Amino acid sequence: MPPTRTPMYRRIATDLRAKIHAGELRPGGRLPTEPELAEQYGVSRNTVRLALGQLTNEGMITATQGRGTFVREHVVLTTHASTFEAPNRPTSPTDAYVSEVMKAGRKPSQDFEMRIVEATSEVAERLRIDEGDAVVLRRCLRRVDGEGSSIQDTYYPMDLAQEHSLLMGPKDIPQGTTRYLADGGHSQVGYLDELTTRMPTPDEARFFEVPAGVPVLVHVRTGYTTTRPVRVTVTVHAGDRNRLVYELDDLQAVYDGERESEA
Amino acid sequence: MPPTRTPMYRRIATDLRAKIHAGELRPGGRLPTEPELAEQYGVSRNTVRLALGQLTNEGMITATQGRGTFVREHVVLTTHASTFEAPNRPTSPTDAYVSEVMKAGRKPSQDFEMRIVEATSEVAERLRIDEGDAVVLRRCLRRVDGEGSSIQDTYYPMDLAQEHSLLMGPKDIPQGTTRYLADGGHSQVGYLDELTTRMPTPDEARFFEVPAGVPVLVHVRTGYTTTRPVRVTVTVHAGDRNRLVYELDDLQAVYDGERESEA
């Protein structure tokens, strides 16, 4: 451990980080200007910028040209991943999303788009088709209070989409795609969720309007009927604005427990 | 949109990013040196460093003093979140983790630690106790092939821990804590998982040995008996080395479907 031989810009970053955690600099509050910090710490403006860059990359602060540098504050939107598609509910994931957001007192909005594309290896593997095969892509861009919140891409095998013509349209399906497919004989009885995280691509960063230092949460859901995968949904969430929740119970045990406590 | 007025360092970043995606620069491969890039693009070395900094923050490249700058390559380790604690399985999460890693042909190792700490508001809310109340913290640092992979902190309410003395020891519990608690009359029948992502703290970055630009996946699991929450587990995964998987079925529908296909 090098106690004395720590670079200045890191010491400054550590100091500012501590001040933020201690509440000396409050969320939404403004930091001293770069020249001010430079003088306070007795370093050049460049060195201050290195320190601020560290904190920016940690998602702790955000700087705006002409305004200043501020401590980030973020409100999180919760998504209930395990109840979204309860088989017996008539609500679509879309509606579930909208109501979820409104329940939080925020204003949701979404754009739809439909395209036919070639399956990437990721999609092909999960749908058990060949890479390059045509698939129907339904994209949904979701915003909360005007800010980009998530990008959802759902891929359907071509044969399924042709059977279910609404999938081929660039519009929302009122009763929800899961229900729509179920009514057509392709009832989704299970799914596999894969969760990873990474930094946003430049495109994603633009949509989410995140300055840097905010990762994305990638949620890949593969939906199955009893015989085959019927869709792959890739949802990219702006990391600091979203929380994904799974609620899982051993229903039998819960029931037994309730019976016991009644007795 | 400013097509021509894009800063040089971003254009360079975009160019290098494209070359990496196109396979012109392969994972593990080395980029030209900073002075070389500076000459190629006709800019100063400082500007090249700004561009490389962008890619570093996106987790695409990593630079090492004296060696050079390389395209990152990462292998992912999959964790099956929904099967880890299937009520009827005798395996502990720990053992499940170890076997999972070994199945992937890698070498797992873990360190245990036990402390009594004051509950933070996050932990207190989930355990339905007061902030500052004493809780037992069992920490497990997990490594794969020597590299930090995840940090797992499990918090137990004090009364529960006193009833179950093994929890108070700094050692692994062979049959698994879930089973151990169940045997003592506190059978976990359900859990709530919360998933978010953020950039690592400096401490986490040191443990994971990630150079920067790699986010962490935060997994908070609150386990319940039929009457109360019995534990909160916070697992922090190195983002680019881990994938979390949930497998969920409507068992009744699956059974019905199988019966149909038999008929």
Place this chain on the structure above:
DNA sequence: GGTGATTTGTGCGTATGTATT
């Protein structure tokens, strides 16, 4: 509505330290 001051963004040059080869 406009002007100037403030503040961050972009980019240059230079020098020296430190780890690797």
Place this chain on the structure above:
DNA sequence: TAATACATACGCACAAATCAC
């Protein structure tokens, strides 16, 4: 040891966005 390569740090200048007057 020497050369190479990235890390840290200084200085300067001007651009662009914002804000107060």
